[in-house]
Amino acid sequence: MTEQTWTTTQREEIYVGRVRLVDHTVVLPDGSLTHYEVDESIAYAVATLVIDHDAVLLTRQYRYPIDQWIYDLPGGAGTESEAPSEAARRELEEELGLIPNDLALLHTFFVNPGRSAWPVHIFVCDTGTREGKPDRSDPEEEVRLVRLAVTELDSAISRGQIVDPTLIVARAVAAASGLLPPLGPA
DSSP, X not given: OXXXXXXXXXXXXXXXXXXXXXXXXXXXXXXXXXXXXXXXXXXXXXXXXXXXXTEEEEEEEEEGGGTEEEEEOSEXXXXXXXXXXXXXXXXXXXXXSEEESOOEEEEEEOSOTTTBOOOEEEEEEOSOEEEOOXXXXXXXXXXXXXXXXXXXXXXXXXXXXXXXXXXXXXXXXXXXXXXXXXXXXX
């Protein structure tokens, strides 16, 4: 059986602010027309898992939509004019003041493939970093560097204290790739 896709006949920007929503007029496999709103806010997102021996370097940031300070990976939006690895390097330096000695792509996924068009590229740095210059010019981005032992990270994940999906995906893929110890009971 051949899996059929939808055909886009028209796209219209319906909202632009901190997010960008685009209404797609599409033809379904049965020939009927429908509308589908897609979050096309950014070209892509990047995040970097920095492994420092038996620990990881994380950010601690306030996230307004959920009214919480959370642990997550340094990262952010990439632009069409930069390669994902360049965006990951830029974000790591802007947020934590660290320049990676080397980056490798760990995994690419979509946070909400039912509604968002942009991928998240997770990079890994396990070869050390050097000091760079953090960017503190944006008052909405108060970012703190946190060094967390992998065992502490796993415990926080199992207790439901880690809510950032990119961090959870990065931890799981790093374990499956042999970069971090296997996931186990807390």
